[in-house]
Amino acid sequence: MQSDELKRRISAGRGDALADLVLKNARIVNVFTDEIDTADIAISGNSIVGVGAYHGRKEVDLHGKYVCPGLIDGHIHIESSMLCGPAFEQAVLPHGTTAVVTDPHEISNIAGLEGLDFMLETTKNLTLSVYFMLPSCVPATDLDESGAVLNAEQLRPYYGDPRVLGLAELMNAYGTVRCDPKILQKIRDCTETGKIVDGHAPLLSDKDLNAYIAAGVQSDHECSNIEEAMEKLRRGQYIMIREGTAAKNMEAL
Incomplete structure (x- = not known):
């Protein structure tokens, strides 16, 4: 950040200078304290610099409409929606989802690296922020007859892409805990780049x-x-809650 930009941001936050944009009379969903605050939101450049009473070069009166941070879907397979990037964006963005972390596992099982490259290319430069976890199990099991096989060597170059955050759902829990060398190499490649490994281990205990x-x-x-979730939570895992479309188990979760 340039010095002048930093000064503008600080000055707008203090109210010494006009903000670029002020959203007046907003009801702000405070996700840090579980409160609803009524205030103005001051924006300088592309950053929120203050909540309170502000004036700006441009002002929009929200008349009490709610404002909340963009929602992040932490695990999704975009290709399972049967939509490409731009069409998927049109479907989810109006509902408040501004970022997704996708695992192109399904398309990669069919088309290998060509499918992975297609997903990366068709989700570039969208308003929706699309991040990737690299598919860890292609094929899903050694018994599967899929269209492709992706080994650690093929996945390794993709960790240099800033939109790639890590290794996706490690569904071969059986192989992981029995030190399958192919799985261990994928884990090492991921963690050595400082990126994360997501899990997929139903009933593992x-x-x-x-x-x-x-x-x-x-x-x-x-x-x-809840028992399964708490056992994993106690051991330090992050637990993502999602209702199964067949199980309809949100109440249990």
């Missing part, structure tokens, strides 16, 4: 769960009840 987390797996989105 006890010492196998300990081993899975010791391997570096930081999350899980496959819990089916």
